[in-house]
Amino acid sequence: MMSIKKVVLAYSGGLDTSAIVPWLKDNYNCEVIAFVANVGQGDEELEGVEQKAINSGASSCYVVDLREELLKEVIYPTLKTGAVYEGQYLLGTSMARPVIARAQVNLALELGADALCHGCTGKGNDQVRFEAAFAALAPQLKVIAPWREWNFTSRQSLLDYLAEKNVPTTASATKIYSRDANLWHISHEGGELEDPWCEPTEQVWMWTKSPEQAPDKATYIELSFAQGELSHIDGKEVDPITAIAQLNAVGSENGVGRIDIVENRLVGMKSRGCYETPGGTLLMAAIKGLEALVYDRASLKYREQVGLEFAQLVYDGRWFTPLKDSLLASATSLAQELTGDVVLKLYKGNVTVAKRRSPNSLYSEAFATFEDDDVYDQKDAAGFIRLFSLASRIKALHQQQKG
Template sequence: MTKIEKIVLSYSGGLDTSIILKWLQETYGCEVVMFTADLGQGEELEPARAKAEMAGVKDIRIVDLREEFVSDFVFPMLRANALYEGQYLLGSSIARPLIAKHLVGIAREVGADAVAHGATGKGNDQIRFELAVNALDPSIKVIAPWRQWNIRSRMQLLEYAEKHHIPVPSDKRGEAPFSIDANLLHTSTEGKSLENPAEVAPDHVYQRTVDPLDAPDAPEIITIGFERGDPVSVNGKSMTPAALLTEFNELGGRHSVGRLDLVENRFIGMKSRGIYETPGGTILLAAHRGIESITLDRAAAHLKDEIMPRYAELIYNGFWFAPEREMLQALIDHSQAFVSGEVTLRLYKGSASVISRASPCSLYSADLVTFEESAIAFDHHDAEGFIRLNGLRLRSWAARNGR
């Protein structure tokens, strides 16, 4: 085994990473620095600090990354209207490169030669973490305990915890719990009954959104202000990126916006089923498309829609720091120069519907589209030549086929 002098561990404070912390100390016999990213997951972070202190960790880093997460990762992704496989708003995927960025930064700061994560060998997160580290600093080694140790079952995991006096919460002692990932953009839940896609997800899986049947019977109208493709205000009130997303999460959760029951294709090659709740992201996606509809040129909008699946797939597969993602981001960001204005939406029992949009940079012309007499000259006869030219190849094709 390669000699390791110091490791920075991405630590959640949960059972898995608490066991990993002890395993790293035993296996490598070196100092382990603990890093916990506050991405708005809603959990108390101080218990994680207390667990690390009990394990003898001297250097504990709990870093508030909420504003950076939203402004530098979520918003650039939303400018692209990114959806993986047409549905998933990439809530877990977009958080991993930010965590990896700070893992690498702390490793450089403290002189660590390795970083470690708690992702399993079956999932996407191991790929996302490690590709990001490769891109940011290939000299840093990555330790993935789930691919190295001899623990092969949940029972063995609990036995290891008992042997090393690692506290096991009562809700972790019985059957395998749901696996939950949460941050300011979303909550995802996997495992237990959800592993069978034929079974209906139980109501208690949903944490951020009320049942549509229990949502208010009256709709709520909100107006979102945009500047250069990014949301900047709600109902005329300017807020920071993280504060805005928090507000939209509350609004969407109250009206059951943003629920998704999805079977997706993991990069590693298997299908998985999960329940996603992305209330604020769903509102922002609808609003962003609304403001783009009047500010983007037709060809530019269609080109964005063509590259979006590729862009979303790059994020899902862990290539946030890859040159091709950065190239696509430059194109997307250039398209947003005039995507400014206001969009009004109606939130009602699971839906976020655009009902009006306005922009000082609008390309929409009421004089052109009106059925009444227009102030702008438009010769209807021009359409005849336009149609004949576009129909030329179809007439040739039909003649050849004997139609």
């Protein structure tokens, strides 16, 4: 074992981290400080968490509110890139990790700790995300990953250990699903989801109504953006935290934001998960609707390429890198034109753009109309097509000459 005096543990109050606290004291003979990130996971998960950490053996517990930081510094900038992982996933878990890791590092440096600890398993993506951030921000701090060290192999073995140490817990031996929630989304893994041939039952979903149970009447909502950032909902100015809560509520009521995906993990294996991102689904649909109005073809193609690269970067935990800064600078520059209003139509799980307008719109009814106009001479298209297809024409002539 490494020589450790003081360690800051990313603590959730769940079974794993409750067991990690006494395990660290037993195996490293060190002081354990619990760090809890409030990323909007809900009052139920945060209620009594400080006392729970102390009861587990931590010397102290710090709860840090990171909700606004998560929205302003990660989620809204990522939206400008159009990042979607493997065509579906809006990166809810991935986007929270940089702000959590940075706050954990800052606390460790402030308290003079010499190590950091997380409860991520050796099979998942999060171990990479956290430790890549630790390496970029404070490489001098040691990192402890108990799931890669201890001999516990089941929930029951962890419960037995807590009982041995007289650490109270409300956890039980049976836990159907593994979930992760923040103000942007909630994820679900385990249970019947481990078989991709099994359809998710309704007990999987926690935020959203099923499309079948959603209202029979469409809901309309207007989102206004200033340079790619949400500024108003239905004409009323909103702060970031209130905005996402409002969008989550209206999206959930209409069955919007559910996905069921088999994704490629960074560590090489595939995993099946269900995600609920109702507010994020609305924001992404609105931004893409505005992009179609404002970006020319070359700009939109470039933004799509940036989005693909940025989604991979966020998923892989490479937030604190020069590449992130470069890609984000490109997307932010393009988004200077993303000002305008979009009306979304929500109906039984579907989201469509009903209306859109922008002072920077490149759409011209005068040019696009099928009626008479005096701005576009259709005869001009003949020369354009001849030049556009010139390479194909030359190739065909060569083939004819060859017989």
